[in-house]
Amino acid sequence: MSPLSAPARPRLRDPHLPEAGRSAPVLPAPRLEHLRRMTDDTGLIQHALGPVPNRKLGYTTDDNARALLVALLAWQQGDLGARVLADTYLAFLAYAQEPDGSFHNLFAYDRRPLEEEPSEDCQGRALWALAAAARAWGGTPAGTVAARLFDRGLDAFARPVQPRGQAQLILAGATLLDPEGGPSLTDTPPALPESVLQRVRSALILAATDLVLRYRHESGEGWHWFEPVMTYDCALLPAALFWAYRVTGAGEYLQVARESLEFFAGATVRNGTFWPVGNRGWFPRGGQPAEFDQQPLEAAALAVAAVAAQRATGQKGWRELGLIAGEWFLGRNALGVPLYDPRTGGCRDGLSPDGVNENQGAESTLAFLLTRLILESERERWAMEVRGA
Numbered sequence: 400m401s402p403l404s405a406p407a408r409p410r411l412r413d414p415h416l417p418e419a420g421r422s423a424p425v426l427p428a429p430r431l432e433h434l435r436r437m438t439d440d441t442g443l444i445q446h447a448l449g450p451v452p453n454r455k456l457g458y459t460t461d462d463n464a465r466a467l468l469v470a471l472l473a474w475q476q477g478d479l480g481a482r483v484l485a486d487t488y489l490a491f492l493a494y495a496q497e498p499d500g501s502f503h504n505l506f507a508y509d510r511r512p513l514e515e516e517p518s519e520d521c522q523g524r525a526l527w528a529l530a531a532a533a534r535a536w537g538g539t540p541a542g543t544v545a546a547r548l549f550d551r552g553l554d555a556f557a558r559p560v561q562p563r564g565q566a567q568l569i570l571a572g573a574t575l576l577d578p579e580g581g582p583s584l585t586d587t588p589p590a591l592p593e594s595v596l597q598r599v600r601s602a603l604i605l606a607a608t609d610l611v612l613r614y615r616h617e618s619g620e621g622w623h624w625f626e627p628v629m630t631y632d633c634a635l636l637p638a639a640l641f642w643a644y645r646v647t648g649a650g651e652y653l654q655v656a657r658e659s660l661e662f663f664a665g666a667t668v669r670n671g672t673f674w675p676v677g678n679r680g681w682f683p684r685g686g687q688p689a690e691f692d693q694q695p696l697e698a699a700a701l702a703v704a705a706v707a708a709q710r711a712t713g714q715k716g717w718r719e720l721g722l723i724a725g726e727w728f729l730g731r732n733a734l735g736v737p738l739y740d741p742r743t744g745g746c747r748d749g750l751s752p753d754g755v756n757e758n759q760g761a762e763s764t765l766a767f768l769l770t771r772l773i774l775e776s777e778r779e780r781w782a783m784e785v786r787g788a
Contacts, residue, residue: 433745442491500555523567531583566639572603573642607643623662629682634704641707695766
């Protein structure tokens with residue numbers, strides 16, 4: 400990752416210095432201006448040059464699925480204009496679904512499917528977003544379409560084998576089965592036949608059981624994780640098991656969720672500051688976490704996990720992780736510089752040893768918005784302050 404310009408190398412925060420008294424963060428109100436800027440009549444454009452959409456690099460189903468989830472959360476929180484965005488992203492997912500029910504991920508700017516390797520991440524993200532749409536829109540025509548796309552997609556993705564695919568399938572299932580809407584955070588009853596909900600429950604239990612078995616195989620003394628290397632979207636894995644516990648009441652899911660999230664926090668939180676595992680080497684068992692490059696999606700996953708943990712356990716102490724994730728975007732991070740851009744409403748693409756990447760692409764902006772909207776849903780529970788746009 401390289402910034403548009405070459406800033407002077409910033410001084411890293413010393414993670415070992417003690418922090419002074421910590422006050423509750425004052426967070427900016429959620430804004431969708433940059434998301435609208437990056438969206439055309441096809442869907443959400445993948446990359447940007449600074450805040451300018453880079454049409455040459457086209458679209459991904461990954462980003463449009465994330466965008467559908469974000470737009471739904473914004474709409475549920477009173478941004479009525481977000482409904483138009485959500486309709487666009489739902490149409491993109493309908494276009495991306497193959498005859499067998501799976502989702503193609505990569506598309507050129509002229510909508511041509513591009514050659515790719517199959518991606519479980521893409522399938523899981525699409526199902527999570529479609530589950531949220533099917534639940535949020537109930538028995539409306541758009542909700543019926545989302546439910547039909549979800550049903551076909553579940554047929555094609557009933558038994559993922561990779562941990563993130565398993566986690567995202569659990570998040571999709573919990574969205575439909577949890578009384579409070581699971582990760583979609585809505586209490587609207589799902590307008591799906593009981594037969595479909597039973598299939599969803601079976602798929603969730605299979606995925607959660609597989610994820611726990613993976614954890615039991617890989618974890619040991621000094622290493623409480625699902626893989627031999629901690630890589631990306633890390634906190635989604637314990638988050639999924641917290642939601643699986645809420646749906647099923649299975650104590651083993653809760654135990655593994657708690658152990659793994661505590662281990663993740665111990666590896667990535669230094670004196671109240673989030674240091675995501677960097678993609679220049681990741682975090683192998685027996686080694687040390689790479690410090691850079693730090694990606695915004697890690698903070699979003701941490702916010703999802705913090706809410707899941709608090710909802711599953713009722714213990715308020717987990718909220719600190721969510722607030723740490725939100726503050727990472729605002730400058731409480733390794734470089735002490737903000738990634739959120741209040742001028743555009745977008746989010747810069749990450750932190751490298753040389754500074755902040757000034758591009759404001761889809762993934763990073765959605766990571767900030769998802770974090771912010773999830774925290775907004777918890778504002779009363781977590782006693783946060785919000786400043787105006």
